[in-house]
Amino acid sequence: xxxxxxxxxxxxxxxxxxxxxxxxxxxxxxxxxxxxxxxxxxxxxxxxxxxxxxxxxxxxxxxxxxxxxxxxxxxxxxxxxxxxxxxxxxxxxxxxxxxxxxxxxxxxxxxxxxxxxxxxxxxxxxxxxxxxxxxxxxxxxxxxxxxxxxxxxxxxxxxxxxxxxxxxxxxxxxxxxxxxxxxxxxxxxxxxxxxxxxxxxxxxxxxxxxxxxxxxxxxxxxxxxxxxxxxxxxxxxxxxxxxx
Amino acid sequence: xxxxxxxxxxxxxxxxxxxxxxxxxxxxxxxxxxxxxxxxxxxxxxxxxxxxxxxxxxxxxxxxxxxxxxxxxxxxxxxxxxxxxxxxxxxxxxxxxxxxxxxxxxxxxxxxxxxxxxxxxxxxxxxxxxxxxxxxxxxxxxxxxxxxxxxxxxxxxxxxxxxxxxxxxxxxxxxxxxxxxxxxxxxxxxxxxxxxxxxxxxxxxxxxxxxxxxxxxxxxxxxxxxxxxxxxxxxxxxxxxxxxxxxxxxxxxxxxxxxxxxxxxxxxxxxxxxxxxxxxx
Numbered sequence: 001x002x003x004x005x006x007x008x009x010x011x012x013x014x015x016x017x018x019x020x021x022x023x024x025x026x027x028x029x030x031x032x033x034x035x036x037x038x039x040x041x042x043x044x045x046x047x048x049x050x051x052x053x054x055x056x057x058x059x060x061x062x063x064x065x066x067x068x069x070x071x072x073x074x075x076x077x078x079x080x081x082x083x084x085x086x087x088x089x090x091x092x093x094x095x096x097x098x099x100x101x102x103x104x105x106x107x108x109x110x111x112x113x114x115x116x117x118x119x120x121x122x123x124x125x126x127x128x129x130x131x132x133x134x135x136x137x138x139x140x141x142x143x144x145x146x147x148x149x150x151x152x153x154x155x156x157x158x159x160x161x162x163x164x165x166x167x168x169x170x171x172x173x174x175x176x177x178x179x180x181x182x183x184x185x186x187x188x189x190x191x192x193x194x195x196x197x198x199x200x201x202x203x204x205x206x207x208x209x210x211x212x213x214x215x216x217x218x219x220x221x222x223x224x225x226x227x228x229x230x231x232x233x234x235x236x237x238x239x240x241x242x243x244x
Numbered sequence: 245x246x247x248x249x250x251x252x253x254x255x256x257x258x259x260x261x262x263x264x265x266x267x268x269x270x271x272x273x274x275x276x277x278x279x280x281x282x283x284x285x286x287x288x289x290x291x292x293x294x295x296x297x298x299x300x301x302x303x304x305x306x307x308x309x310x311x312x313x314x315x316x317x318x319x320x321x322x323x324x325x326x327x328x329x330x331x332x333x334x335x336x337x338x339x340x341x342x343x344x345x346x347x348x349x350x351x352x353x354x355x356x357x358x359x360x361x362x363x364x365x366x367x368x369x370x371x372x373x374x375x376x377x378x379x380x381x382x383x384x385x386x387x388x389x390x391x392x393x394x395x396x397x398x399x400x401x402x403x404x405x406x407x408x409x410x411x412x413x414x415x416x417x418x419x420x421x422x423x424x425x426x427x428x429x430x431x432x433x434x435x436x437x438x439x440x441x442x443x444x445x446x447x448x449x450x451x452x453x454x455x456x457x458x459x460x461x462x463x464x465x466x467x468x469x470x471x472x473x474x475x476x477x478x479x480x481x482x483x484x485x486x487x488x489x490x491x492x493x494x495x496x497x498x499x500x501x502x503x504x505x506x507x508x509x510x511x512x513x514x515x516x517x518x519x520x521x522x523x524x525x
Contacts, residue, residue, distance in 0.1 A: 060441050061441050061442060061473050061476065061477070062441070062470045062472070112439065112441060113441050114445060115441065115444055115470065116444050117410060117444050117446050117468060118446075121409055121411045121412075121413075122408075123409075123410075124410055125410060129445045129446075
């Protein structure tokens, strides 16, 4: 589904239908998701259509800034590093590439979003929540719904650690795209109830390329803090509300 | 030539050095205080207000330095102080509320009980904070009315910030017929909440039997929702729960009134009991 396409473009799967075609002198974009219809007209300056996965924070009633994945508990011995694969929800971004720049046309989610609170009600953060199975290798996923997270869990403590969830800041999510979305992160367990989670800006496997970065665009437009820039190292998200 | 040698009139070299030192120190302190305040209040106070505040502080430091220099010059300030005292009283009385608002504004900026965009209740005014100024706070009420509240009033009022914490609890009391199984009703409501985007996964939603009233079972329903989604969540979830219960054939009894008629012909009818409201918030 993902990639860069020259019009006309059509895609259909499981109640999702996308199309871009010339109609009455301009391009007509049409998205039908389970009867929920979106139609937009685009001037003829368009040269390509980009269909990329984006972080799961742009649709739904609540705008969260963190992703929380809950998985079956994992026990890690002192000093060990364990690599696991989890699945996370993705949203689909449709971008139009014009002569000068690229603009977001539509963002939608096939899955119904679910949210949670990580930490206490007075100091915690609202997270986009999902439960995931834990895998030893990258699992096969439906790319319209899920992506794959490669997570290296390092136990820096002198005692065993139990982990069953990971929370990532949206700034740490470096999405790569191939047939599905993927990202990598490392979780350093620094205390019984604390860990630091940082994203890696590298593809999961060969042939994947960087997904269009809606996050940085949004942050720059908002003049907010913490945009992602190549070569600029960010401090990871500090999980202080527990690891399981 | 010693430091005590008079150079200009009675002024010695030492006096001049102290005056020069005071001026330089005052300029440095004024700059440092301004810089510190600019950093501390940047983003909390509007640009124009901050500029005025910084100027006031800068010049206050310089005025203090001038008074110190006067004492070094051995100029008798008692007359000036008396005149200044009177002027101060007059100006103080005239600008009492302005100064009160200014000081309250500074304390509000430091304490930060509200931020721009927050949904708040200040005294009896409820709405969204549109602007925080050095003398006042602007609130847009839910009816869209512009309300300017002097900082002094804000400072002394009860302030409720509905979005200061990330999550809030939604609470309902829902009445169902006596014949309904509590377990079944609980399952329907929890299942709905677990799929609703408004109800947070953690803290987990709760449904429990609150009371057995004369004509209904009253269940309390709790779930947490992001604070900024509270209002739509409260109504959307209640609507959804009602639909799910109706679809499952669960009886939601309407309020009932029992009327008993006593005596034969000419007997007087009387209302014997009003059923409890059956109201769901």
